[in-house]
Amino acid sequence: MSFIANNIKHLRELKNHTQEFFANELNISRERVASYEQGRSSPPVEILIALSNYFNLPIDVLIKNDLSKAEDASFIHIGNQRILFPIKVNENNEDMVEIVSDDASAGYLRGYSDPEYIESLNDLKLPFLPMGKHRAFPIKGDSMLPIKSGSFIISRYLEDIGYLNSGSTYIVLTHNDGLVYKRVYDKIEEHQCLLMVSDNRKYDPYYVPVNEILELWEFTCHINLSEYDESEINTESVAQMLTNIGVQLESIKKKVS
Secondary structure (H helix, E strand, O other): OOOHHHHHHHHHHHOOOOHHHHHHHHOOOHHHHHHHHOOOOOOOHHHHHHHHHHHOOOHHHHHHOOOOOOOOOOEEEEOOEEEEOOOOEOOOOOEOEEEOOHHHHOOHHHHOOOHHHHHHOEEEOOOOOOOOOEEEEEOOOOOOOOOOOOOEEEEEEOOOHHHOOOOOEEEEEEOOOEEEEEEEEEEHHHHOEEEEEOOOOOOOOEEEEHHHEEEEEEEEEEEOOOOOOHHHOOHHHHHHHHHHHHHHHHHHHHHHO
């Protein structure tokens, strides 16, 4: 069953767009928008791609899932899954990385689903990252050595726990522990849990029930800031360091090509 007609109408209304405005955004007629929303015709492939880009949602999510219960244009719940959107972009339509500063991380458990909290996070462009929704999270403690306290983990949002790569490292948000960075093993079939393992063996592994998992962010890369004094580390300085890395890598990529 396709939910595309109801989804187009609902997502358009979440953005408070009229059919006429929406049609202009997609460069089609208002009559075609009305036809899609009423189910009198189905969007062709090129329109599905345009809708996917416009709403920042995969085409299969638009077609196969009933999004009518979404009450906010910043994130969507599909069953037990939570899909974030939109991916922040700059004036050049380039994807942006949101930075969860050390101060902001303390309130992340309360604010992760609050659009105003997420909107308040600083962001920057890193051209070397793969496709997807990314955030940079601060790391505290020595449980994941050799990654040191004070580093930032840049990670990509995992939309479905079924895509988890057992044994890889993730930023995990849970009801009880808030944000943690661990090596995660899939124990869902046996225990309905994920096994959280520290790379520093002085810390014991532990299980977290699947129903306590709020978000999973898959490791992409890390930035080591342990050589800097605490007074030098703030959101602006982190953003500048990451930007410099992105500029350097972009320059290298251009030279290679």
